[in-house]
Amino acid sequence: MPALLEAQRLYRYYGKHCAVNDVSFTLRQGEVLGFLGPNGAGKTTTMQMLCGVLAPSAGRIHINGFDLLAQPIPAKQQLGVCPDTPPLYRELTVVEFLAYCAQLHGLNPRQIRPAIDRAIQRCGLTTVHRRLIAHLSKGFQQRVGIAQAILHNPDIIILDEPTVGLDPLQISEIRSLIRELGHDHGIILSTHRLSEVQESCTHVQIIHQGRLILNESIAALNQLMDTGIVQITTRLEADVGLLSAIPGINAVENLTENRIRIHYSVTSNPIPRLTETIINAGWELQELTPVKKSMEDLFISLIRDNEP
């Protein structure tokens, strides 16, 4: 299958600072590509280059076979973009704004009305479509931004942090919308939340200090994320040496005298052995809490792997 979007060796410099350093990847139809990275990693810069807002310092971007720099207009025809701050004209109503966007994308007058109705319905804007954008809550404004990106039914949809500022219900609605769109579009989604990638994406890419340090399918990511963490509180002080001897336990950290944190391999599941050991030793187990693995843990392990 030909690639919808192909980025080759992208570089972007701000003065002497290199924000994006040799990034290459492809996106095919039916893929939802999660772009992960901490703040300042170069996510937004890469996104802006992909949608033609910024020109790369070096490298090429092909969209549907068109070079984004040499033939920007046909290339952008198949692109729907929602940047981190949705570009909304606050003095317009939702319908007026979407009509303007449809015209900008060259939809013919007969297509505009049905396209707007479909986007409004898909993004759950039916109750507010006659209101001024300035009077909408942040969640609804975010949805108008997404509606604007999918309005002209583009092949490629680029969403920069689409769920920031939404409540949990809205987040799950947006995620299911993304999954639904992912069937017949190619989607690039940037986020700094690992769970979002695990729920909505088929592929994942991690960017750190401007470099891609991981480019894998979601299954491969889950394998990478094999380590789990539990936090344990006991009444008496536990013997760290005894616990680290259990097979499947990678590391033990002392947080306080009675509280320890254990890093373990999920596949070998040492938790039953662990509790058994604690109880048999008579340290009186008071609390055993799984700690959600954060983005930072993954980064730290990846960066450690990448360093020689």
Add this chain to the structure above:
Amino acid sequence: MKLFVIASREFKTLFLSPVAWTILAIMQLLFAYLFLTQLETFIRLQPKLAVIENSPGLSDIVVPPLFGNAGIILLLVTPLLTMSLICGERRNKTLSLLLSAPVSSMDIIVGKYLGVLGLLLLIVSLLTAMPLSLLAGGELDMGKLLANILALSLLVSAFAAVGLYLSTIASHPVLAAMGSFGLLLLLWILDWTTGITDQRSPLFEYLSILRHFQNLQSGLLNSVDIVYFLLFISGFLLLSIRSLDQGRRQP
């Protein structure tokens, strides 16, 4: 044409906020006052003029001063109208909508330009209605009136082009307004020195926007003056397009 989509959106947006209405109202009030003063002057001078042969008529006494003063007022107002054309969008982060849409930089710049020019030409046409009202009881030299309309329209088109360019390069709308006001005022007063001393600088005379404006106002449709304005406008529009393209390359 996408260009007209952007232009009509820009024009309509001006009327969605009180901006356009307020400006139209204030302009109309000022113009009416100027018009009535000029008319008063004519009525006062009329008995004396009647005895002179080939004396200046109604059109000469009312129209050129009215349009000349309107030019000065629009020099103050245009920078305020153009200051946020691009700069405001950049600050509100809405510029990326246009940059990522399948439209060229030329469409964006010319579209924005035509949008704001629409309002300026509306102001000119409302101004024109005042001398036209004199037709009810007198006669006008239509050629002279048309020359003044053309002169003022070219003048505001030039003002808008400068304002748009400054709005493309400035980081804050106030800077854009100050910059375009300063530049326009400089071009306006550039040939004042020729009157004071006997030195003449042909370059300054050519550059002075006021001189070309007054030449056209006098009813002398010289191609030099018209070409000056057309070069001026297209020059600043090209600079704006370049600067918008450059903005994608630089942080």
